[in-house]
Amino acid sequence: MRRLRIILVAVRDLRKKRNVAIERAAALAAGAGARLELFHDLSAPVYVDAVVGTGEPLTGITREARNDALQRLERLAAPLRARGLKVDTAAVWDYPPYEAVIRRALSIGADLVVAHKHGHHRLPSLLGYTDWELLRLSPVPVLLIKNVRARPRAPVLAAIDPSHTDAKPANLDRHILENAAAVAAALRAPLHAVHVAAPWATTGAHRSALKGDVARIAGITPARTHLLEGIPDVLLPIAVRKLRAGMVVMGAMSRRGLRRWFIGNTAERLLDDLPCDLLIVKPAHFAVRLPRARRGVYYLTTMPMA
Numbered sequence: 428m429r430r431l432r433i434i435l436v437a438v439r440d441l442r443k444k445r446n447v448a449i450e451r452a453a454a455l456a457a458g459a460g461a462r463l464e465l466f467h468d469l470s471a472p473v474y475v476d477a478v479v480g481t482g483e484p485l486t487g488i489t490r491e492a493r494n495d496a497l498q499r500l501e502r503l504a505a506p507l508r509a510r511g512l513k514v515d516t517a518a519v520w521d522y523p524p525y526e527a528v529i530r531r532a533l534s535i536g537a538d539l540v541v542a543h544k545h546g547h548h549r550l551p552s553l554l555g556y557t558d559w560e561l562l563r564l565s566p567v568p569v570l571l572i573k574n575v576r577a578r579p580r581a582p583v584l585a586a587i588d589p590s591h592t593d594a595k596p597a598n599l600d601r602h603i604l605e606n607a608a609a610v611a612a613a614l615r616a617p618l619h620a621v622h623v624a625a626p627w628a629t630t631g632a633h634r635s636a637l638k639g640d641v642a643r644i645a646g647i648t649p650a651r652t653h654l655l656e657g658i659p660d661v662l663l664p665i666a667v668r669k670l671r672a673g674m675v676v677m678g679a680m681s682r683r684g685l686r687r688w689f690i691g692n693t694a695e696r697l698l699d700d701l702p703c704d705l706l707i708v709k710p711a712h713f714a715v716r717l718p719r720a721r722r723g724v725y726y727l728t729t730m731p732m733a
Contacts, residue, residue: 664697
């Protein structure tokens with residue numbers, strides 16, 4: 428079974444007294460024996476002309492901001508370490524934020540990225556929200572935290588598609604099930620699998636193959652394997668509410684160009700509708716489409732420089 432060894436938590440607001448993403452990641456780390464890294468990206472622009480004439484060097488300002496971020500991260504890490512968890516902290520100058528998180532996750536070999544969902548994501552393909560771009564581009568599985576209330580041992584639901592509609596890679600279901608099994612084991616939560624298919628596509632052989640696959644890959648019993656007939660956008664939220672699931676694990680693929688604008692995948696359409704946390708998994712050998720080197724400080728001028 429896949430193991431969770433390193434979990435990166437993207438910490439956006441360092442001033443919050445409570446961070447649900449850290450809490451949820453800590454529960455996973457405790458159950459899996461994984462190491463946590465609390466990561467903050469310093470992506471705010473530094474306005475050059477606001478500093479010129481003050482006598483303070485730009486390097487001093489950026490160093491002071493990073494040190495302040497690290498101190499705040501250390502305060503967040505202290506109670507976790509007191510519970511016996513292994514916790515690292517890191518703050519870097521990089522932008523945009525979703526690229527910075529992906530670069531950091533790849534550099535430390537993270538098995539999972541945990542981030543808190545911000546705002547609503549209608550038409551994400553057009554608007555380019557930070558957490559949607561993180562879901563879309565990260566080769567590392569991303570757990571997007573949506574629920575503020577903790578629900579210990581709430582079921583984990585793996586949404587799979589054995590028919591491989593929309594040209595999804597055949598190995599994607601295996602990755603979904605392996606990741607779902609890993610988080611369910613860490614949380615000591617029951618694991619279910621669901622496949623929503625068109626009514627004309629379901630047969631007795633289809634049902635038997637589905638149950639055989641999930642039992643072989645993730646050890647899910649037939650009683651916890653659900654084959655539903657209809658539209659995923661409608662039936663998945665219903666299944667989540669019926670099972671009182673705390674997390675849905677599903678696959679996503681990055682589409683470019685006009686096809687991405689007009690053909691959103693199920694994960695995109697359900698980002699707001701699912702009433703639980705969402706773990707997005709990519710196919711094996713998913714291509715990383717961003718520079719590997721950090722961009723550093725984002726310098727700007729508030730007015731044209733002479």
